[in-house]
Amino acid sequence: MPFLALDRVGKSFGPNTAVEEFSLDVAQGEFISFLGPSGCGKTTTLQMIAGFLDPSHGTIQLEGKNLVAVPPAKRGLGIVFQSYALFPHMTAAENVAFGLEMRKISRSEREERVRAALALVGLAGYESRHPRRMSGGQQQRVALARALVIRPSVLLLDEPLSNLDARLREDMQIELRQIQRNLGTTTILVTHDQIEAMSLSDRIVVMSKGRIEQIGTPQEVYEQPASAFVAQFLGKTNEFAATVDCTAGPAKLVAGSWSAPASVGVSGTVTVSIRPERISFGDTGLAGRITSRIFQGNHWLFQCDTECGPAIVIRQNDGQPQPEQGTAVHLTWQATDMSLRAGTAPT
């Protein structure tokens, strides 16, 4: 039995559908990310799990019990809000202690657990500070401690790192993952940042326009995107249209003067997609010309004009000389690095 189960959950606001047919089983201790652009329904789904919104249809079960009928105050979930939503009139320790107070936990145990929770997030010694006098990162940690101290069955994180600067965000990602691993708390993270989703999660739920596009491990959704949307939303990708030519001998993929052996079972028009880091420059392959070359420290980013349209190529900065701007090149890749989808890519 799954720990947390969402079954065909949907939410509409009047005529607008925010989420439809959302089904997901979460195992205990799992770290799940809802990933998608703004307005894709990921926060709405999280709010339905939290109980701030009632689903229009579908069921949500936690450990086999129906969660929809339970008011948010009784669900026992820990939530970290995008704005942190700390209580500004309380000190850090009072903020963290609030949930324990509501659970009528004795003063001595409360103090012990608050101290432990603040130490866990690296804020020992900040007990008597007010939120307004803390940095964004520190406020974020207080919010996390406040959510964790009640030992929630599920931890819900609503874009918790989006207000932090890039450097701090990376540190917090690592720390968040460590804390989650150590405590084993089942966690759901809502984010629009694909790097964050990939580096933190066991599984990613990619969403678009209220629908689930794909559920899978970070590698799966990156390497085998189920739709054009997933391919384009997670990392950069090159896509071009090709046709399968079965007229002479073994089936071939053809796009302009480029061709490659086609795998069995494809026919008609297909979309070929290749990640930019899997492409290398060779003597044969898709012909093109480098239109710009950008140095980005650990790698080079090339923009190429090919006969199938523009393409981007990423090459590791391994000390080897790289082609100059304006050079005619051929783009090559392994057949296994290329994924095919029926139909033409919407551009």
Added chain:
Amino acid sequence: MSATIATDTSDARAGVTLALPALMLFTGVVVIPLVMTVMLSFHDWGQYKGIEPVFILKNWIEIFDDPYYAEMFWRTFRVAVFATVITAVLGVPEAYILNRMRGPWKSLFLLVIIGPLLISVVARTLGWALLFGGNNGLANKLLMSSGLIDSPVRFMFTETGMIIALAHAMMPFMVLAVWTALQRLDPQVENAALSLGAGSLTVVRRIVLPQIMPGVLSGAIIVFSLSASAFATPAIIGGRRLKVAATLAYDEFLNTLNWPLGAAVAVLLLIALVLIVVGSNALIERRYQEMFR
């Protein structure tokens, strides 16, 4: 470097020049009359000799000696305190509900709340006088038919009536002050408290109320100072005999024609209000400085 300094000084000079018209207006219509009123309060006055421009403490000694004046000032502040408490007790929930309304209802009820401000004070108070109107007034009939009271309550020419009418007149100031504070609240904060296991009453008491308290207190300061210096409402509801500081000063000026005594009453009221307002403001700022750093 020298160029910056030159700009700075010319900026400062421009600032003074630009502020000059407003400064002159302020001096002309506020500072000078105020100074003249203070000076007037030290002048002598007699039934037959009129005002004599000498410096004596007669008026001030009379105010502090005669219990008649003490009673009047106590009444003024008692009425203002009760009116303030009523506006706070009714206005805070009103603002909270208003803040949770949406769409057309919100603007409609906001209009209802600020409605009293759109009507002249005198017309509004006369309306209350009609409602109160003796034993057969609408208010008494309603209360008696609903069984809340057995015998009619006197509203006209009582402090009760004065407080009710003042509280109604001052309600918009309280609601608007609290509403402004509510709008600064992070809407997620209430959800956060809910998710931590707090009931909705606990959320209001422990989370919302402490955060909007500065708004409530600043609303209370406005309502208190306006109530304590109110003239029209006490004059109409309180009548000639139930006087407060403002109506007392008015009577001294226009009926007794004892201007120096009226001036002393007015100046004392001003000083008392300024002390109360400045003092409570300082207290509030000290109390809530952690929150608003």
